[in-house]
Amino acid sequence: MEIADQLRNEILAGRISVGERINEVRLSTKLNVSRTPVRSALHALSAEGLLDYECNRGFKVKEYTSKSLSEAYEIRAVLEGVACRFAAERGLSAKQKACFEKALQMGDSVVDRFHGSEDQIATYRAANVAFHETVLRAADNPILRKTIETTLTLPGATFRNIVSFSERSVRQRHDDHHGIYAALCAGDGWRAEFLMREHVSSIKRSQIKLSCHTESLHPIENT
Secondary structure: OOHHHHHHHHHHOOOOOOOOEEOHHHHHHHHOOOHHHHHHHHHHHHHHOOEEEEOOOEEEEOOEEHHHHHHHHHHHHHHHHHHHHHHHHHOOOHHHHHHHHHHHHHHHHHHOOOOOOHHHHHHHHHHHHHHHHHHHHHHOOHHHHHHHHHHOOOOOOOOOOOOOOOHHHHHHHHHHHHHHHHHHHOOOHHHHHHHHHHHHHHHHHHHHHHHOOOOEEOOOOOO
């Protein structure tokens, strides 16, 4: 995995905190590489909007306001909705259906016996990522995918992020996935688009409500 990919994953997972400074020397030692590729990776992530650079102080993980996060969710809801419409209109391949059904079955295994353990949370997070990733693959539009991925560079807005792991919220999110998949299988592009937009918008409302008491947002991945 490329250095930029490793760092991006660490930031989006919350393992590198919002506002945390990146020590180039320590990072190059940890990765057993010279500082040159590390510096290149940091500049790349800065261009993506994940890092801020300050002269004589280096790079740090960018902090986002609730307004920035709200705007990212608004765009993500629209674009993922369009991705669903494209996927429905193109029709799902047998392989894509198998990927969706595997993700839904993983979610079913959590929802049916939910008790909020770390193992269940990890399983549901993986199911959630797999579902949304399959939507993007099924849409088969590289430009749309790239644009959606831009909104996912905000730590709080990525679909790797799940706002709440209460039984009610997990069940609702998972029911949404089943409904979206049914619309995709039926080839109903407009309904698939509507359901995905509502799905992402509901996450936005929960995220903003949860974080409105603080000036800057931190990745919320396992609450």
